[in-house]
Amino acid sequence: MEKKLKIGITQGDINGIGYEVILKALTDQHILEQCTPIIYGSAKAASYHKKSLGIDSYTISVSRSADDVNPHKISIVNTSADEPKVELGQPTPEAGKSALEALEAATADLLAGKIDAIVTAPINKATIQSDTFKFPGHTEYLENRAGSESLMILASDRLRVALVTTHMPITKVSQAITKEAILHKLRLLNKSLQEDFSIIRPRIAVLGLNPHAGDNGLLGTEELEVIKPAIEDAIAEGIVCVGPLAADGLFGSGKFQHYDAVLAMYHDQGLAPFKALTTEIEEYRIAKNRGRQRLARARKDCSSMRQDLLLGEDSSLEFFGIDPRVVAQELHTNQSAGNDKAHNKEEQVQNSHSQQDILLYLFGPLCH
Numbered sequence: 001m002e003k004k005l006k007i008g009i010t011q012g013d014i015n016g017i018g019y020e021v022i023l024k025a026l027t028d029q030h031i032l033e034q035c036t037p038i039i040y041g042s043a044k045a046a047s048y049h050k051k052s053l054g055i056d057s058y059t060i061s062v063s064r065s066a067d068d069v070n071p072h073k074i075s076i077v078n079t080s081a082d083e084p085k086v087e088l089g090q091p092t093p094e095a096g097k098s099a100l101e102a103l104e105a106a107t108a109d110l111l112a113g114k115i116d117a118i119v120t121a122p123i124n125k126a127t128i129q130s131d132t133f134k135f136p137g138h139t140e141y142l143e144n145r146a147g148s149e150s151l152m153i154l155a156s157d158r159l160r161v162a163l164v165t166t167h168m169p170i171t172k173v174s175q176a177i178t179k180e181a182i183l184h185k186l187r188l189l190n191k192s193l194q195e196d197f198s199i200i201r202p203r204i205a206v207l208g209l210n211p212h213a214g215d216n217g218l219l220g221t222e223e224l225e226v227i228k229p230a231i232e233d234a235i236a237e238g239i240v241c242v243g244p245l246a247a248d249g250l251f252g253s254g255k256f257q258h259y260d261a262v263l264a265m266y267h268d269q270g271l272a273p274f275k276a277l278t279t280e281i282e283e284y285r286i287a288k289n290r291g292r293q294r295l296a297r298a299r300k301d302c303s304s305m306r307q308d309l310l311l312g313e314d315s316s317l318e319f320f321g322i323d324p325r326v327v328a329q330e331l332h333t334n335q336s337a338g339n340d341k342a343h344n345k346e347e348q349v350q351n352s353h354s355q356q357d358i359l360l361y362l363f364g365p366l367c368h
Contacts, residue, residue, distance in 0.1 A: 004036050004071055005116040008106040011041025012121030013128075015087050015095045019049035022121055026074055027057050038066055038115060039076040040106040042098055044083045046076055066114040079105040096127030103138070107145050118142075136167035151188040153261075154271065156278040160197070160261040161270040162189045173266045177209055177222055182230035185263060190239045193260055205250060205259040206231055206243030207269060213246045227265075251277065 012018030022039065023046070031037060039046060043062050050060070061073045069075040084098040103123070109115045120138050135141040143150045152163045164185050165176045186204065193202035207213075208227060210220030217224050227244040234241050247264070250256050251273040264270025 004034070006036045006038055006066060006069070006114070008066070008109060008115040008118045009037055009039045010102045010106050010118065010120045011039060011045065011099065012102075013091075013095050013099050013124040014042060014045040014049075014084055015090050015092060016122055016124065018121030019046060020053060023050050023053055023055050027055060032072065032074065036069060036071045037074050038063070038069055039074070040079050040102040040109075041076065042080040042084055042102075043076050043078040044080075045086050045098070048086050066109045077105065091124050091127045093127055096124060096129070099123045099128050100130060100133050103141065104132075107142065111145065139166050149184070151185060151192065153189070153192060154274050155197075156274075159256060159274055159277055160193075161274045162192075162261060162263050163265075163267060163270050164263065165266050167267065170266065174209065174222060177226055177265055179226050179230045179233070182206070182227060182263075183233055186230070186234045186239055186241060187237075189261055189263055190234075190241075197260070199260050201240060202260040203258070204239065204241040205245055205256065205262045206241050207247045207250065207262065207264050208244035209265045211246070211248075213244045247273070 009022055011022070019041075025031070026037060039060070043060075046060060058074055061070055061075045063069045063075045063077055065077060069077075079101045080098050081101075084094045085092075087095070103120070106115070106118050110118055123138070125137060133141065135144065139150055139152055152166050154161045162185065164182055165173055168176065186206070189204060190202055193199045193204075206227065209222045212219060214220045214223035223244045231241055231243055241263075242259075243263075247269050250262065256262055256273075256277075262270065
């Protein structure tokens with residue numbers, strides 16, 4: 001029998017949504033059939049959240065290390081020397097310290113080969129800052145610990161998006177977009193699609209930086225001077241890629257479905273359409289009030305954590321370096337302003353010609 005992989009789950013901020021998502025995701029019995037989940041965090045905080053959520057369908061076994069866990073049980077490695085106080089919704093230094101302790105312990109075990117992948121719950125990026133954590137997020141921290149450059153990939157069964165730049169101010173993006181950076185990310189993405197997603201000859205869409213992909217230099221020259229030459233070099237290496245393409249046209253027309261992945265130039269260019277297009281739009285279509293919307297959103301968040309765990313088990317991804325080992329999927333539901341029409345009856349969606357209804361018509365079938 002094939003050995004199950006060990007998936008480390010960092011608790012994130014104990015005062016946030018992290019434990020709720022983790023504990024609800026682990027109610028899915030299929031998780032234990034596919035992998036061995038190991039929570040890194042405060043056992044006391046986990047117990048508090050589990051009790052407050054009324055989850056009694058499973059128990060959590062406290063282990064001294066990842067080496068001692070029972071592969072048939074959900075385990076937690078207690079990483080907090082001082083048991084932190086849970087203050088829901090409050091940003092506290094104590095919670096930040098606990099989140100960092102969990103992340104450091106899980107990363108150390110990953111690098112030591114004691115676990116096979118990490119799934120991270122959300123942190124508070126302000127309270128986690130310390131002498132040992134001066135990063136804008138998980139991505140940069142893991143890069144630093146691994147000693148090599150990462151590739152951020154967001155993946156669902158409908159769409160995969162990778163980024164050239166990650167967490168940086170928009171004013172610095174243009175300077176960071178270089179021919180070498182794009183070519184390097186294309187190599188990493190192509191390799192990941194082949195090895196982690198089993199796509200023999202991946203097709204990659206490369207986005208431009210400026211509106212309308214620069215309009216042949218009218219709205220910016222990065223496409224002509226930087227992005228296009230990088231694409232040409234990648235093609236010469238045997239990578240199948242097309243671009244630079246306008247982001248609104250690619251996502252708005254649904255033509256992203258013709259490609260195995262999309263390489264975006266900056267954070268929101270890739271993440272905004274990804275989160276919009278991977279949202280369970282049907283949930284909003286039948287929602288009758290805001291309370292129902294929150295329930296739909298909570299269900300989707302828990303489903304995301306389950307998908308993260310199974311993704312780590314299925315492909316043993318490495319998030320950093322040439323062979324990405326940890327994939328941080330972010331499939332959190334975004335609700336657009338002014339989409340009240342989408343909550344009305346089905347026939348209103350079909351008969352109306354508003355932009356929101358057209359989007360529902362185009363992308364609704366992808367959400368079944």
